[in-house]
Amino acid sequence: MTVPTPARPAPGGQPAPRPMHLAVHVPAADDPVVRADLRTGLPAGLPADFASYARLARTAERGLFDFLLLSEELRLREDGGSGHGADAAGRPEPVTALNALAAVTGRLGLAASVGTRFIEPYELARGFATLDHLSGGRAAWHVAHAADPLAGENFRDDVSPDRSGPSAAPFARTAEFVAAAREVWDSWTPDGVSRPFAHRGRYFDIAGESTVARSPQGHPVVIRSLDATVDTAPDAAQDTAEDREFAAAVADVVLVPHRTPAAGRVLHADVKGRLAGYGRDHDDLKVLSRATFVLGDTIAEARERAAGAADPWSFVGTPESVAAGMDDFVRSGAADGFLLAPHPGPGGLDEFVDRVVPLLQERGAFRTRYTGATLRARLGLPHPVWKG
Amino acid sequence: MTAPNGRGLLHLAAAVDQRAAHDAPAHVELARLAERGGFDFVTLDDAFTRPGLDALAVLARVAPATTRVGLVPTVTTTHTEPFRVQAAVATLDWVSGGRAGWCIDVSTTEGEARLFGRRHAAPADALWREAGQVADAAARLWDSREDGAAVRDTATGRSTGRSTGRPTGRSAGRGRPHRVDFRGDTFAVRGPSTAPRPPQGHPVRVVDATDRHARATAARYADVALVQGATPAQVGAVRAQLHAAALAHGRDPDELRVLAALTVDLGDGERAAERGHGGGGPRQTAQGPLYRGGPVDLAELIAAWHGTGAADGFHLTPVEPGRDLERLVNGTVALLQHRGLFRTFYPGSTLREHLGLARPANRYAVTGGTS
Numbered sequence: 001m002t003v004p005t006p007a008r009p010a011p012g013g014q015p016a017p018r019p020m021h022l023a024v025h026v027p028a029a030d031d032p033v034v035r036a037d038l039r040t041g042l043p044a045g046l047p048a049d050f051a052s053y054a055r056l057a058r059t060a061e062r063g064l065f066d067f068l069l070l071s072e073e074l075r076l077r078e079d080g081g082s083g084h085g086a087d088a089a090g091r092p093e094p095v096t097a098l099n100a101l102a103a104v105t106g107r108l109g110l111a112a113s114v115g116t117r118f119i120e121p122y123e124l125a126r127g128f129a130t131l132d133h134l135s136g137g138r139a140a141w142h143v144a145h146a147a148d149p150l151a152g153e154n155f156r157d158d159v160s161p162d163r164s165g166p167s168a169a170p171f172a173r174t175a176e177f178v179a180a181a182r183e184v185w186d187s188w189t190p191d192g193v194s195r196p197f198a199h200r201g202r203y204f205d206i207a208g209e210s211t212v213a214r215s216p217q218g219h220p221v222v223i224r225s226l227d228a229t230v231d232t233a234p235d236a237a238q239d240t241a242e243d244r245e246f247a248a249a250v251a252d253v254v255l256v257p258h259r260t261p262a263a264g265r266v267l268h269a270d271v272k273g274r275l276a277g278y279g280r281d282h283d284d285l286k287v288l289s290r291a292t293f294v295l296g297d298t299i300a301e302a303r304e305r306a307a308g309a310a311d312p313w314s315f316v317g318t319p320e321s322v323a324a325g326m327d328d329f330v331r332s333g334a335a336d337g338f339l340l341a342p343h344p345g346p347g348g349l350d351e352f353v354d355r356v357v358p359l360l361q362e363r364g365a366f367r368t369r370y371t372g373a374t375l376r377a378r379l380g381l382p383h384p385v386w387k388g
Numbered sequence: 389m390t391a392p393n394g395r396g397l398l399h400l401a402a403a404v405d406q407r408a409a410h411d412a413p414a415h416v417e418l419a420r421l422a423e424r425g426g427f428d429f430v431t432l433d434d435a436f437t438r439p440g441l442d443a444l445a446v447l448a449r450v451a452p453a454t455t456r457v458g459l460v461p462t463v464t465t466t467h468t469e470p471f472r473v474q475a476a477v478a479t480l481d482w483v484s485g486g487r488a489g490w491c492i493d494v495s496t497t498e499g500e501a502r503l504f505g506r507r508h509a510a511p512a513d514a515l516w517r518e519a520g521q522v523a524d525a526a527a528r529l530w531d532s533r534e535d536g537a538a539v540r541d542t543a544t545g546r547s548t549g550r551s552t553g554r555p556t557g558r559s560a561g562r563g564r565p566h567r568v569d570f571r572g573d574t575f576a577v578r579g580p581s582t583a584p585r586p587p588q589g590h591p592v593r594v595v596d597a598t599d600r601h602a603r604a605t606a607a608r609y610a611d612v613a614l615v616q617g618a619t620p621a622q623v624g625a626v627r628a629q630l631h632a633a634a635l636a637h638g639r640d641p642d643e644l645r646v647l648a649a650l651t652v653d654l655g656d657g658e659r660a661a662e663r664g665h666g667g668g669g670p671r672q673t674a675q676g677p678l679y680r681g682g683p684v685d686l687a688e689l690i691a692a693w694h695g696t697g698a699a700d701g702f703h704l705t706p707v708e709p710g711r712d713l714e715r716l717v718n719g720t721v722a723l724l725q726h727r728g729l730f731r732t733f734y735p736g737s738t739l740r741e742h743l744g745l746a747r748p749a750n751r752y753a754v755t756g757g758t759s
Contacts, residue, residue, distance in 0.1 A: 090584035093475040099448035100483035122503040130442040134449040153578035154471040208503040
């Protein structure tokens with residue numbers, strides 16, 4: 001491995017920013033990247049065997065990524081031609097799959113997208129606390145947006161009664177869900193004593209004792225997205241001020257659509273600017289830009305490989321130019337890092353890890369080894385304060 | 389290989405519960421030990437009020453660290469979503485390469501109900517009726533995707549299915565997901581499932597049929613039923629009852645394995661079994677039949693019971709798994725193997741193969757023709 005060179009001084013004499021964070025989103029059939037593949041006739045999605053998932057996770061860990069994100073799917077989307085979408089092989093239930101991936105990785109963070117509509121706070125809190133224990137402090141929960149309304153056809157009718165009127169705030173129920181889950185996580189003291197919890201609110205009325213001791217991270221890392229396409233709902237509303245406010249209130253990591261550096265800086269500053277209102281510091285939340293990339297030996301080759309995609313790629317070029325572009329993006333304050341959606345075929349992430357990560361390390365922009373005991377520590381997030 | 393007495397080979401399962409263990413290595417260690425002993429499967433009990441981690445999650449963590457032993461967590465059906473339960477069990481089967489089972493259970497207490505705040509505690513018979521419907525819906529959802537659908541390697545275009553006797557391979561035009569449109573008394577699911585088709589087709593469904601409310605569900609939907617009894621005659625009577633009920637539901641009784649459930653305390657080492665144990669059978673306690681003695685006498689008891697044909701095997705719950713499981717493997721199992729009553733290696737790779745259960749046909753798949 002190349003010995004990393006010291007970080008270059010940032011433009012304008014500012015102190016060098018903290019190294020970037022990298023995560024990978026396991027591609028789903030409805031990702032823009034995969035849709036592009038459908039047009040070229042390439043297979044869609046990750047091959048649906050556990051070995052392929054394990055290989056992707058190991059590659060991400062080899063590349064010293066912060067975490068891997070798996071999404072849940074609550075309903076198969078139908079398309080005009082074949083009845084159901086291209087994801088014909090199915091997607092594993094994410095939390096179960098992550099527990100298995102915990103066995104084949106040692107440091108990689110393990111994040112699952114789970115919505116709050118068709119599950120109850122206690123079950124969700126128990127599941128993520130379990131994952132946090134079994135992975136040694138690597139669990140993360142992506143609080144997915146409101147599920148596809150038709151997914152309700154697969155769930156009980158009496159689930160989570162919505163007692164809110166039309167005046168309810170957009171995320172009132174989700175916010176109460178997250179708060180209730182945190183109360184379950186906090187029901188064990190850091191010293192390992194279990195105490196009864198009771199939550200009575202507008203949407204949830206629950207009480208009891210958690211069976212799971214306080215997990216290594218205290219609370220799993222909480223992720224929220226301002227970009228509906230990483231969720232299960234393709235038609236979710238566009239990012240709004242309420243979205244940002246909610247993310248600033250509850251999230252440790254926020255996923256945002258990739259934008260130009262100038263637009264990214266505005267969004268980044270907007271989200272971070274809302275933290276103070278919740279008594280949080282600038283570094284208590286990380287903004288990751290949801291990015292795609294296409295590599296080539298030359299710029300021309302990369303452009304050729306990128307041609308035909310419906311959505312523009314975030315970074316197209318040689319490993320050198322992509323590394324430089326990503327580094328500049330983070331240094332300029334447009335994000336704290338990236339959630340990458342690699343080309344779904346095997347080797348998509350390998351190419352990035354083998355060719356781009358070393359260049360990022362040479363630039364002093366990315367870690368050269370894992371440090372810190374938990375995902376929370378590796379993301380530079382504070383340990384949650386216990387609220388017993 | 390045929391057992392000397394002409395009966396089928398014994399099936400052995402072990403409970404590996406360690407409620408205080410919150411770390412993966414402790415659980416992996418016991419599962420590997422059971423695998424070394426050739427056990428058909430291990431079970432991990434669960435309830436939302438039981439101290440400890442989520443059982444299915446623990447066994448998903450154990451799966452990549454083991455290769456052959458079946459993995460059977462308890463998953464309750466009362467406060468959970470049937471659609472999620474089936475997806476989680478299917479995913480356990482998927483990460484383990486076809487070694488998943490599911491011990492179906494219900495939540496009868498008000499304490500469990502308060503954790504969810506959705507329903508009050510309900511009578512056991514109603515909950516078991518619902519559990520049966522969840523088991524039914526789950527199997528339909530597992531069938532809602534066909535074998536080999538889009539299981540492919542994008543680098544080579546070849547099927548990635550391993551040659552373990554499971555149908556795999558490309559099937560262009562087949563593998564279309566099917567709606568199930570299941571309507572139960574308390575829930576409905578439209579389907580299809582979003583999870584991959586389980587490698588076993590249907591992961592093995594296990595029901596503890598000790599509670600009489602559970603017996604109808606066991607007879608109708610279980611692949612394995614656990615039965616407590618202090619004598620072979622008691623176990624055999626319940627087995628006959630289950631077989632008759634299975635037949636009444638149109639099932640082949642040979643599709644239902646009945647295991648005698650026994651708690652074992654091997655803390656006394658090689659001392660002779662206590663009076664009332666050994667050849668005389670276990671002692672009935674409030675927690676069910678308990679064997680207390682040495683591993684050799686336990687092998688005698690197992691061989692004697694198996695010889696009567698009362699059960700297809702045993703589900704053993706060690707009072708101290710960390711201590712007793714090793715004694716079971718090195719003592720009891722070794723002796724049963726020596727006598728030709730128990731396997732010395734795993735000839736198959738899936739839990740269904742260990743249990744000698746056929747892989748069920750997909751109810752939605754059109755075989756041999758065009759759809």
